[in-house]
Amino acid sequence: MNILGLYNYWIVVVLMMIGFYVVIAHENLIKKLVGLSIFQTSVFFFYISMGKISGATAPILDEQYQLYSNPLPHVLILTAIVVGIATTAMGLALVVRIQEAYGSIEEHEIQDQDTQDQMESRLEAYGFRKKHALSVRDLDE
Amino acid sequence: METLIDIVLLGFLVLTALAVAKMHDLFAVVMLSGIYSLLSASLFLDLDAVDVAFTEASVGAGISTLLMLASLKLVGRFEKRTRYRPMLALGVVLATGTLLIYGTLDMPHFGSAEAPVHQHVAPRYLNDSMEEVGVPNVVTSVLASYRGYDTLGETLVVFTAAIGVISLLRVSRRTKEEEKQKTPADMQQQIILRVVVKWLLPLILIFALYVQFHGDYGPGGGFQAGVIFAAGIILYTMLFGLNNASRVFQPEHLERIAALGVLLYAGVGIGCMVLGGNFLDYNGLSHDPVHGQHLGILLVELGVGLTVASVMITIFFKFTWRTVKHKYVKKR
Numbered sequence: 338m339n340i341l342g343l344y345n346y347w348i349v350v351v352l353m354m355i356g357f358y359v360v361i362a363h364e365n366l367i368k369k370l371v372g373l374s375i376f377q378t379s380v381f382f383f384y385i386s387m388g389k390i391s392g393a394t395a396p397i398l399d400e401q402y403q404l405y406s407n408p409l410p411h412v413l414i415l416t417a418i419v420v421g422i423a424t425t426a427m428g429l430a431l432v433v434r435i436q437e438a439y440g441s442i443e444e445h446e447i448q449d450q451d452t453q454d455q456m457e458s459r460l461e462a463y464g465f466r467k468k469h470a471l472s473v474r475d476l477d478e
Numbered sequence: 479m480e481t482l483i484d485i486v487l488l489g490f491l492v493l494t495a496l497a498v499a500k501m502h503d504l505f506a507v508v509m510l511s512g513i514y515s516l517l518s519a520s521l522f523l524d525l526d527a528v529d530v531a532f533t534e535a536s537v538g539a540g541i542s543t544l545l546m547l548a549s550l551k552l553v554g555r556f557e558k559r560t561r562y563r564p565m566l567a568l569g570v571v572l573a574t575g576t577l578l579i580y581g582t583l584d585m586p587h588f589g590s591a592e593a594p595v596h597q598h599v600a601p602r603y604l605n606d607s608m609e610e611v612g613v614p615n616v617v618t619s620v621l622a623s624y625r626g627y628d629t630l631g632e633t634l635v636v637f638t639a640a641i642g643v644i645s646l647l648r649v650s651r652r653t654k655e656e657e658k659q660k661t662p663a664d665m666q667q668q669i670i671l672r673v674v675v676k677w678l679l680p681l682i683l684i685f686a687l688y689v690q691f692h693g694d695y696g697p698g699g700g701f702q703a704g705v706i707f708a709a710g711i712i713l714y715t716m717l718f719g720l721n722n723a724s725r726v727f728q729p730e731h732l733e734r735i736a737a738l739g740v741l742l743y744a745g746v747g748i749g750c751m752v753l754g755g756n757f758l759d760y761n762g763l764s765h766d767p768v769h770g771q772h773l774g775i776l777l778v779e780l781g782v783g784l785t786v787a788s789v790m791i792t793i794f795f796k797f798t799w800r801t802v803k804h805k806y807v808k809k810r
Contacts, residue, residue: 341481341485341588342587342588343582343583343585343587343588344484344485344488344588345484345488345588346582346585346588347579347582348488348489348491348492350575350578350579350582351492351575352491352492352495353575353578354571354572354574354575354578355492355495355496355498355499356495357571357574358499358564358567358568358571359498359499361567361570361571362564362567362568363499363557364557364558365504365557365558366553367504367507367508367546367549367550367553367557368504368507368557370546371498371507371508371511371546372498372499374511374542375495375498375511375514378514378515378518378538381518381522381530381534382488382491382518382521385521385522385525385527385530386525386588387593387595388525388526388527388595389525389526389588389589390589390590390591390596391480391589391590391591393526393591394526395526395527395528395697396526396603396604396615396616396617397528397614397615397616397617397695397696397697398604398607398608398614398615398616399614404591405526405604405616406525406526406527407595407596407600408600408603408604408616408617408620409595409599409600409603409620410527410595411527411529411530411617412617412620412621412625414527414530415529415530415533415617415621415699415701416621416628416629416632416701417632418530418533418534418537418538418701419533419537419632419636419701419705419786420632420635420636420639421537422537422538422541422542422545422790423635423636423639423640423789423793424635424639425542425545426545426639426643426793426797427639427642427643427646429545429546429548429549429797430642430643430646430647430796430797431646432549432553433549433552433553433646433647433797433800434646434647436552436553436554442553442554443557443558
């Protein structure tokens with residue numbers, strides 16, 4: 338038991354880092370949101386693990402029981418879950434709009450399109466017509 | 479036994495998370511994240527957090543998976559291979575992880591009753607809440623009474639997210655008219671599902687109401703009830719089509735109900751002030767402080783339930799209307 342005393346917290350760190358990795362290393366925006374929710378859940382586990390007392394029961398008062406786990410983390414996390422889904426929905430709505438505007442939800446493709454737009458407007462400022470503008474994608478291939 | 483379940487579930491969670499990180503098929507990723515939520519709910523139950531487990535099971539495994547699937551329909555199923563090398567990200571992650579693990583080393587061990595977390599406000603909630611609030615479920619009395627101000631903020635955040643989604647995913651009247659002319663719903667041929675859902679729907683809705691009004695005595699409350707109610711309506715929408723569902727739950731009404739819930743919550747707070755107490759101090763609502771607390775918690779939870787249910791249904795409707803819109807835009 339003593340060796341495993343910090344097991345929960347270590348797993349929390351592992352899960353958090355997996356979520357973190359998905360957020361920074363993947364380019365697909367939906368995948369990033371899933372990674373973000375893994376990250377978020379790891380924080381939930383952290384709070385709930387801290388609230389647990391060995392041999393205690395759920396914090397619903399009854400004369401049969403004397404020892405209850407800490408109710409405060411439960412309250413905080415319960416509302417955090419519902420707020421989490423609301424913000425995830427907001428993120429997904431943004432992703433849908435990005436897909437409609439750019440035709441892609443891969444980060445580098447969005448970046449390329451933005452760079453291209455920028456180049457085109459700069460070339461136009463120098464008097465070039467739009468059709469002569471270079472495309473970033475042409476350069477890549 | 480509890481510890482064993484804890485160890486096994488956390489192991490499964492890590493495996494699922496690794497699979498999520500590895501896969502490029504987003505459909506599989508979303509399904510795995512549903513499994514991940516179900517595992518989390520089981521873990522919460524094992525760690526005595528029954529209310530949290532309830533919420534996670536209905537929100538994570540139910541609604542969030544559905545919303546992800548609806549967005550996948552709009553943005554495509556496969557992730558492209560990344561062109562950057564992930565070594566830098568891996569380095570950052572490993573360094574951060576090592577620091578965090580180092581940080582855990584002097585934490586009190588899991589399950590110890592002497593940990594500082596249990597020394598401050600928790601004993602007050604556990605020892606005095608029965609006399610002060612008179613509700614057996616301590617989570618409910620902390621959520622709706624002791625920390626009612628906090629919960630009002632959370633409800634507002636949910637409401638704000640709904641406003642965001644509504645303004646991002648607008649649907650033109652033209653799409654709605656076009657959809658109305660199409661008579662059979664997509665799932666018309668699924669007879670077994672339709673019959674089962676017709677039987678299940680009233681039970682789901684009654685269960686949601688039970689969770690809403692029994693939250694004082696057992697696990698449950700406005701957040702869970704709202705999500706379960708919404709899940710029932712969403713199930714109906716998936717099988718009987720948006721037209722039928724929107725006839726009962728008109729978008730304008732839903733938006734008003736969402737606002738009404740927040741107003742009811744804040745109104746109770748102002749009512750308390752009018753009666754001479756502090757904001758959201760329910761003691762003054764009745765002659766007997768405990769009766770006042772009961773009344774206040776009932777109303778506040780009702781406000782939360784109304785807002786959460788209507789927000790979840792609205793968000794789902796918005797995503798589904800968007801897929802319908804894409805279908806017609808392609809045809810035009």
